[in-house]
Amino acid sequence: MAAKSETVASDHVAAHPRAGQVRLLLVAIALAGLLVAPMFLYPIFLMKLLAFALFASAFNLLLGYTGLLSFGHATFFGGAAYFTAHAVKVWGWSPEAGILLGVAGAAVLGLVMGAIAIRRQGIYFAMITLALSQMFFFFCLQAPFTHGEDGIQSVPRGHLFGLIDLNRPMNMYYFVLAVFVIGLLIIRRFVNSPFGMILKSIRENEQRAISLGYSVQRYKLGAFVMSAALAGLAGGVKALIFQFATLTDVTWQMSGEVILMTLLGGIGTLLGPIVGAGLVVTLQNYLATSDVPVTIITGVVFMVCVLLFRRGLVGEFFATKIGKKLGFRAES
Template sequence: MTMVQHISPAQLAKPTNPPRAGLPASLYGRLFIALTAVLLVAPLALYPMFLMTLLCFALFACAFNLLLGYGGLLSFGHAVYFGMAAYVTGHAAKVWGLGPELSVLLGALTGAGLGLAFGALAIRRQGIYFSMITLALAQMAFFFCLQATFTHGEDGIQAIPRGHLFGLIDLSDDRVLYYVVLAVFLAGLLGIFRIIHSPFGQVLKAIRENEPRAISLGYNAQRYKLAVFVLSSTIAGVAGGMKALVFQLATLTDVHWTMSGEVVLMTLVGGMGTVFGPIVGAAVIVTMQNYLAHLGAWVTVVQGAIFVACVLLFREGIVGVIARHLRWRL
C-alpha cells in the first residue's frame, strides 16, 4: 500500500464550476427519451450503416467512460476487449454457425474474461503505470491476433453472416439490424446509468475521489476497481460483437492500439465522467471519419487538431462544458 496520492485522470479535469447537487433525476430521463426518439427516426435522414457504426462506437466509448470517468482508471488497451469480442463473435457466427444473439453473448464473455485477467494484473499499479500495463497487455493480445489462425491475420474474418435473431428475424436488412443495434445500445446505456447510480457506483466514485480515504472507511479499493474494469470490458465486448455483425468483418484494426486511442479521444472530446458525453464524442469522431474520408490521411491530422483544441480550450469536453454552463450534471 502506498501513501503517494496519485493524480487520477478524473482529477486532472476537475470542473472549476462544480455542478449543483441534488438535481431532478428526471432530467436524465427526459434526455434519454429525447435521445431514443431521435435515434428511432434517424434512419429516415441518415444511412443505417452510418448510424450503426456510430452506435457501436458510442457504446464502446460509454463502456470506456464507465472505467475512466467513474472509476478514474485510464485504460490504454481497451481495443482488446472490443476487437477480441469482434473476432469471437465473427468466428462463432461464421464457423460455428451460432445465432447472432449467442455470438454477441460469446463476444461479451470474451470481453469479461479478458477484462478479468488483464484487469487483475493492471490494477496492482496506479496512474500512468496502470495505463502502461493495459497498453502492454493489449499489444500482446494484438500480436496474438496477428499470429493466430482463427483470426486470419491481415485478412481478418470476412463475410460474417448476420443470421436470424432468435432464429426468427432476418438481420441481413440494414434497417432491421439498425433497430436491434439501437435496442442493444439503449440497454447498454441504461445498464451503465444504473451502475453509476447504484450503491456500488457510490463507493466507486468515493474511491475515484479519494482512494486512501475510501480504504480507511473499510472498502477494499482493488476489488471495486477490478469489478468496474470487468463491467467496462464486458460492455466493450458487446460493442465489439455488434460491430462484427454490422460490418460483417472483424480485423486487426479493431484490436490495434490506434483503436484504443480513438476511444480515449471520443470520451475526452465528448466529456469524460458525463453520461451522454461519450455518445456525443463518438458522433463527432465517426462523423468526421465518414464525411472527411476523401481527405485520406488528413483525417488523422484534423482529429489531432480537434483533440489539441479540446485539451487546451475545454478540458471537460463538449457535454462537460454544456453541463458546466447550465450547472447540471449530465
C-alpha cells in the same frame, strides 16, 4: 472571505422546478430522433456511431467513474469482434449467442488483464494495459482462427432469435439501437448503485476509501471487468454490422481513438462519450474521401477542445448556468 463566499454563491444555481420533466422530454426527443434517423441518414453510418458510442461509454465507466486510464481497451472491443465473428461464421451460432460469447470472452480477458494491471497505479497501470494489449494483438496476428491480416470476413448476420432477418438494414439498425439503449441503461444503473458510489469515492480519495474498510482492489477489478464486458458488447455488434473482424479492431490506435472520443465529450458523464464518438465518427465518415487526412482534422479538433473546453463539450455545458438549472450532473 466575503469575496470567496460570493464566488461560491455565484457558482450555485438552483435547479428549475421542472428540471426532471425537461430532462425526460429531451431523452424522449433523442430516442424519437434515433428511431427516425435511418430514414434520413445512411443506416451503416448510424450503426457505426451507436457501436462506438457504446464502446466509449464502456471506457468512460473505467476512466470517468473509477479514475483508471487504460490504453488496452481495444483488446476487449476487438477480441469480442473476433469471438462473435468466429462463432457466427464457423460454428453457425445465432447472432445473439455470438454476441453473448463475445461479451463473455471480453469479460474473461478483462478479468485476466485487470488482475495484473490494478496492482499498479497511474502511468504504470496505463503502460501495463498497453503492453498486455500489444501481446493480445500479436496473438491475434498469429492465431489460426483469426486468419491473420485477412481477418474473419463475410460474417453472416443471420436471424435474431430465429425470426428477425438482420440482413435487412432497418432490422439490423433497430437491433443495434436496442443494444445501445440496453448498454446505456446498464451503465447508468451501475454508476448510480452503491457499488458505483464506492468507485467514485475511490476515484476522489483512494486512501480514505481504504481507511473505511473497502477492498479497493476488488472494486477496481469489478469495474475493469464490467467495462471490458460492455466494450465487448460493442465489439460483437460491430462485427455483425460490418460483417468482418480485423486486426484494426485490436490495435493500440483503436484504444487511443476511444480515449479521444471520451475526452472530447467529457469524462465522468453519460452523455459525453456519446457526443465525442458522434463527433469523431462523423469526421471520419465525411472526410474519408477528402484530400485532408482525417487524423490531422481530428487532432486539431482535439487541441481546440482541450484548450477551450477542459471538461469536454458536455462537461462544459453541464457547468453552465443552463446546465445547472436543468439539473444536469455527471451521471446525466
